[in-house]
Amino acid sequence: MEGYWGFLALLVSALLMGFLAVVFSLIWVLHYREGLGWDGTALEFNWHPVLMVTGFVFIQGIAIIVYRLPWTWKCSKLLMKSIHAGLNAIAAILAVISLVAVFDFHNTMNIPNMYSLHSWVGLIAVIYYILQLFLGFFVFLLPWAPLSLRSFLMPIHVYSGLLLFGTVIVTVLMGVTEKLIFVLKDPAYSSFPPEGIFTNTLGLLIVVFGALIFWIVTRPQWKRPKEPNSILLQSNGGAAEGPLAINTGNIDRADSELNSEAVARKRNFTLDEAGQRSTM
């Protein structure tokens, strides 16, 4: 792998930022807020930031870069797709539980739902994320989708994934802003209380985590190498594209990869792989 140590340094930094963000969200609700519970009060609401930061930020971020880990390049593509799908499924489940917590809290406390920009963008993101998860499962993980559909949808899947990750970060930072303004009254948020500074820092950690994930996932030299079959099957060598070409040659590439994958699947569809598939 080209620039292995750079990759490693950025990966460790990203994991550290993401892990710290999860720890900060826990300290926020356990030390500065009321703690955690499931009784319709603020204790239940507090699951909302913790689960969103854990699932929708940290786990989603890891799911995005999982193909880039060079130690996994010996693993089958199917196994890696299953891990990618599995992590995204866990993130989606945590996001849904987190939404239940906040709706439950609002309903118990007679607080209206869905009036804020945070709630509008956030609900759209959760619905889009679940659609993306089902689309990915049926089109890319299960073996039945035609290659033409896969190659058509791949750039949309990749773009949607990154857009969703960005949108989730937007939503989380709006949520932090809302909550701090609502709860920091005495002392006020504007008087720089420790909770305000601590939770602003949580927001910055999330931004830095997102920036690191975006850098890692957009370096071409850290991409999972093509399967040997796909090089043989590739009909078009293509030309190197410029610095903005996220989907460079995606259709040719996707076609050839998918072709090779289809060939490999026909050839190697052993009980072992079938076993892997049954774990999804």
Next chain:
Amino acid sequence: MEGYWGFLALLVSALLMGFLAVVFSLIWVLHYREGLGWDGTALEFNWHPVLMVTGFVFIQGIAIIVYRLPWTWKCSKLLMKSIHAGLNAIAAILAVISLVAVFDFHNTMNIPNMYSLHSWVGLIAVIYYILQLFLGFFVFLLPWAPLSLRSFLMPIHVYSGLLLFGTVIVTVLMGVTEKLIFVLKDPAYSSFPPEGIFTNTLGLLIVVFGALIFWIVTRPQWKRPKEPNSILLQSNGGAAEGPLAINTGNIDRADSELNSEAVARKRNFTLDEAGQRSTM
């Protein structure tokens, strides 16, 4: 251009969303808020959202995709760089005026500065944006930077530009959230007043504008074609990269483009081009 009509439809949609966002920000402050002025009161604060949406969202978004407009592909790269730099400079100036407005308002009204997550992320974004502008001006627009420095910095420049655009959208949406919670007291934001729904819609327009700009700028088929010289000079044909390769072959490509550009500059540095340069 491959998929010209699709490009045109998305470009028109992006321009419409961006233009509507600017109009919405004006209606927000002129119809729902106190209007505009420069007296240290809320009238002066109101320049903050208007100038940020106009400069830091709309104009920055256009600056990002300006190389993609097929009608400009006959123009020299230097002219297009100057337009890109000029639009970003306008955006930076509007952002700075917009910051002056909010600091002035805070100081006049004895409201503390820089306590919120919005202000932390926003100030970092403005400083980073200005650094990026100077770096772009000295390294990519002026002709003196060595090619090795240009090819090293190009992927960082592109990544920073897109990260900044995303971070600005995060910041604007936090700002909208803050302002609506601060001012919508009677009727409360949570009672779905027209101003709340209207300004939430402004937030959605900004998200959709950003999503369209990200789609347009990451399609490889809509990239400005290489200069003829760069193909001749290109030492490495490279292989088509996969759907996540934002910087596919950036160093080879940047080198060859920059080489060809340097050759072309030496060959074609006419009074006409010198005149264009003097417009920056």
